[in-house]
Amino acid sequence: xxxxxxxxxxxxxxxxxxxxxxxxxxxxxxxxxxxxxxxxxxxxxxxxxxxxxxxxxxxxxxxxxxxxxxxxxxxxxxxxxxxxxxxxxxxxxxxxxxxxxxxxxxxxxxxxxxxxxxxxxxxxxxxxxxxxxxxxxxxxxxxxxxxxx
Numbered sequence: 001x002x003x004x005x006x007x008x009x010x011x012x013x014x015x016x017x018x019x020x021x022x023x024x025x026x027x028x029x030x031x032x033x034x035x036x037x038x039x040x041x042x043x044x045x046x047x048x049x050x051x052x053x054x055x056x057x058x059x060x061x062x063x064x065x066x067x068x069x070x071x072x073x074x075x076x077x078x079x080x081x082x083x084x085x086x087x088x089x090x091x092x093x094x095x096x097x098x099x100x101x102x103x104x105x106x107x108x109x110x111x112x113x114x115x116x117x118x119x120x121x122x123x124x125x126x127x128x129x130x131x132x133x134x135x136x137x138x139x140x141x142x143x144x145x146x147x148x149x
Contacts, residue, residue: 023083024090026131048134049123055136056148058117063145066113069105073098076111076138078118083131086124091115105140114138 048054074097081089093111097103105111118136126132139147 023085023087023131024081026084028081028131028133047125048121049125052149054123055121058121059114059138059145059148062113062117063148066106066110066145068143069110069140069145070107070143071097071103071105072140072143074103074105074140076105076114076140078114078136078138080118080121080134080136081131082124082126082134084126084129086126088119088121088124089131091118 074095077094079092079094081091083089093115095103095105095111124134137147137149138145139149
């Protein structure tokens with residue numbers, strides 16, 4: 001019985017000392033994960049208010065200003081992590097040329113502008129109790145941004 005009490009006290013002490021994770025430090029599930037589906041809501045994904053229209057508006061000025069992008073063709077993908085409360089946590093970016101090889105558009109200057117815009121996006125909605133992420137892709141063709149999706 002004495003060993004049981006000691007073990008119980010040890011477990012209580014162990015759990016009371018464990019560090020609580022901040023929302024942005026939690027494990028992240030993709031926005032399309034079946035684990036996140038909440039059937040009481042008709043929308044199951046992480047979204048931003050206004051969805052694609054909001055995202056396209058955010059990048060509109062950049063699209064107009066950026067001409068003669070080098071390399072001329074490729075894709076940029078942003079992976080934006082959103083905490084369970086709908087707040088921006090961080091982002092990752094991936095840049096590939098038309099041959100799917102890693103690259104840096106405009107010697108890395110373009111991604112800085114894109115990340116500044118995407119990190120300023122607000123009004124995220126997360127219908128889950130889990131940190132998740134949202135993908136934004138930009139298609140570069142003939143030296144200009146042709147599409148944001």
